[in-house]
Amino acid sequence: MMAVTYRLWQMLLGWGFVGLVYNSSDRWQGAGYQLTPSWIDRAIPFSPHAVWLYLSFFLIIPLCYLICPLNRIKWLRSSMQLAALVAGVIYLLWPTTIAYPLDQANSLSSSLLAALIKVDSKQNCLPSLHIALTVLAVWAAADSRNKLRSVLLVAWGLGIAFSILQLRRHLLVDLLSGAALAVMVGYACQRIQWIASGVRQGERQ
Template identity: 65%
Template sequence: MKIILFRLGQMLLGWGFVGVIYSSTDRWQGAGKLISPSAIDRWIPFSPAAIWLYLSFFILIPLGYLLAPIHRVKWLATAMQLTALGAGAIYLLWPTTMAYPVDSGTGASSDVLAALIGVDSPQNCLPSLHMALTVLAVWALSDWKRKLRTAFFVVWAVAIAVSILQLRRHLFVDLACGALLALLAGWLALRIKGARRYAVKGDAG
């Protein structure tokens, strides 16, 4: 039970911090600069049905905290906090937006997409935190001794990335920048973790 509470507490510190930064910067930023779609964005057709894969992100992130090796859980929380700080700074200094398609569908997918649009920010596009956190969760879950499980999570992450583009919630450049930000934040979190371990050993010595 203590381990579960520890994992949930770290999820609150990491993922919860992302939510605070995301919502705060949305209120404080100015008008966003319109980003034009690339050839890749134009090649992938808009599809409201992608909403279900898109929302599976909200399953993948908790799994990152609940199933990752215990020694990676604090790292994951720290990496998410650093990612949020980096993205938040960009949102405030260079806010961005995009041209969103109008969905005239009437099915369940369209209804859920409409609900998402009602609560999501029309800005905070670049970098994509949806992509960044997906990368970090899969990083935490990856284990090359368990190749099949790792491949499953990688394929899931790729599917989420495609669904983001299909829904036109972000453009390809947003996803690329989000993934890059995640890699930089993850590397920095590893450095911080290593520095802390060194400091503790030094104090003990």
């Protein structure tokens, strides 16, 4: 029980900080530069039904916090925080937006998408924190001793990425920059942890 509480606390510190930076930067930034879709973006048909897979992001993040090895929890939390800081600076210095499609269908998926649009930012496009956090969460939970689970998590993450393009919440360039951001901050936080661990060992000797 203590381990679960610890994991949830670390998730609150990491994911909660992301929400704080995301919403603050959205409030303080200027008008966004409209990004141009690539041919890949244009080739993927819009579908409001992708909203279900898109929102599974809010399941995969807590799941990965709960199942990842305990020694990766602080890394996941600090990587999310650093990703939010870097993305927040970009959002403020170079705010971006896209041309969002109008969904006039009458379905449960469309109603859910309309509710999402009301609360989500119309800017904060590049880099995509939706993808950056997904990459970091899957990275933390991936385990060579449980290859099936790791493959399923990667497939889930790729599904979320495709759903983002289907919903036109982001463009491909946003996803690629979000994934690059995750890799950059992930390795940076790993390096910081290694250095800090070496310092602590040296102090004990």
